[in-house]
Amino acid sequence: MSLATRCPACGTAFRVVQDQLRVSGGWVRCGMCQQVFNGLEALIAEPPESAPPQAPPRPPVAQPPAAVAAPPAIAPAPAPQPRTEPAPEPMRSVIPTGEAWEADAGWSMFGPGVGVGATGTAAGDSLSAPSLPPSDFDPVLRGVTLPPGHSGISTFGEVTAATAQRQPVTRPPKDLRVDPPPSGRRRRRKPGFVRQAEREAQWRTPAMRAVLGGTAALLGGVLLLQVAHHERDRLAAHWPASVPVLQAWCELARCRLEPIRAIDQLAIDSSTLQRTAAPDVLRFEAELRNQAAHPVRAPDLELSFTDNQGRLLARRVLPAASLDAPAAGIAADAHWSVRAELRVRDLPVTGFSAELFYP
Template sequence: MLTRCPNCVTTFRVTPEQLKARQGRVRCGQCEQVFNALETLVEEAAPAAVVVTEVAVAAAEPTIESPEIEATPFAPPEPPPTPAAEITGGATLQSPEPGAVEAVAEPGKDSPTVRPATTPEPQTLVDYEPTFEDLLAEEPPRRAWPWVLGVVFALLVLSGQAIHHFRVELALIAPEAKPALAAFCDMAGCDLPLPRKVGLVGIDSSDLHPDPANAAQLLLVATIKNRAPFAQAYPHLELTLTDTADKALLRRVLAPADYLPKAKPVDDGFAASADLALRLTLEVKDLAAVGYRLYVFYP
């Protein structure tokens, strides 16, 4: 199979195996141009048939002409030039017509045969095998850094979301990381609250009775305990006053600022395994309350 380089128009031979190796892409051995050999295939011309043409050269029959004889002064004859063929008897050999093949007929031999010269192949045909070791330069790799940056950015975003969502748990698991988490919250615009495990906060004791100093008031005395081995946020309290049918007459929610002493900061949190005694007075006026319910919860 022949293919032609579109750059330098050099023609060379390739084999089907070479074309299949790189889907038809080859490198020209002359100009190093890479091209698709399948698109520039050249039909290989059939070898020209050698035709033996029998050229019959008719031996020119000599003709004898009777020249007119004129009397001329006698002069010594000049030596004749070397003839291509000896002519005897004053006969002249008639020249063949133009276009006829020149040949000298020899007696007893057949007329010579003339074989046409073989047409030379075009000079641009280079019969060599292209080297396929470095046939094609490897396609340049696609730039991977945009994808790497995208993956890194996505990981950072996901990590930030995970830290934001589990920041309280992370502070419990690794207390030494709390300063770093606080710095993260400063940048992310969030806070780092204390844990709120309501199952680890309980009411050890409570009592509600009229205030001896004021009959229109009730006095609530209670003790709450943080059973967790770590500090927690102070819980909210819900106090419900009921009648004889256990029907709610009054419900009041007490925030930590409502029941904590003023000398105890709320932000310090409920210390680990600590107890807190409460003493609150409630204004009930003419409310006929005979029972109560007290709960702790986190909003």
């Protein structure tokens, strides 16, 4: 039984076979756009077959114009005689009569001892064979080769000894092991495009979409939590409202909040180096200013001492912890005063330079 389906992608309609739909589970591939779709869901009414074009009507035969009245001396032409078709010959029966069967087969259809007389002949002649339409093909007679022992045809009542004997039954050995036939699943393996379409359809089910959506949301939340943990100091500096939440998280994760590092937002407004009453002790004072709009972590200082020719004599690092730096960092638009006493012994220090850095 032919059915018709329509491709939802390109709109092409084509015929499909019901057995094909049953084997493939309804999945078919469009021959135009190669789209795989469920043919059972796109079944349409099969359009009626168009009637064969009719032969154009024969043009009417032009009739000769009416003859002009002839002079009375000329006789009129004889009227044309109607055309007669020859009668069809009666078809002969292709079924042979009983005598023909007996002549060909060599035996009597009435059994042995029964002769066919005038009555049988009359009866055979009185039976009218059904007429068959003429055939364009000539009958081909083929000889049939009978197996040995059956060269002649016997009646139904005669049973020979050779026919009554049967061949002995050959049984397989008991230790012969026959593997079972393959299961129906292996035998009815679905085509590759059908399996691919089923896998794609499985990923588009509402349950699978819900699972994928929940997994994506969970992974997104974990990623946001990881970013917040890594950038907790920057979040606390730029978004002060998040400080309580970040502090609660740090209690669970065993971390701490610290001011962010922004060395480019710090500047040294002033710095001095003076000698004290002790000949080998120098006093260093500096004023640092935070130019950012949020707290900044206090940096370490590096002092380089030089002589009157600019040669480097010594270098000293002052950690922020030794300078009593504020734990919350330098506030926004605030200053930090640095003071420290340094022992240089007998070095002829005449100049210095100070640099800020984070360790």
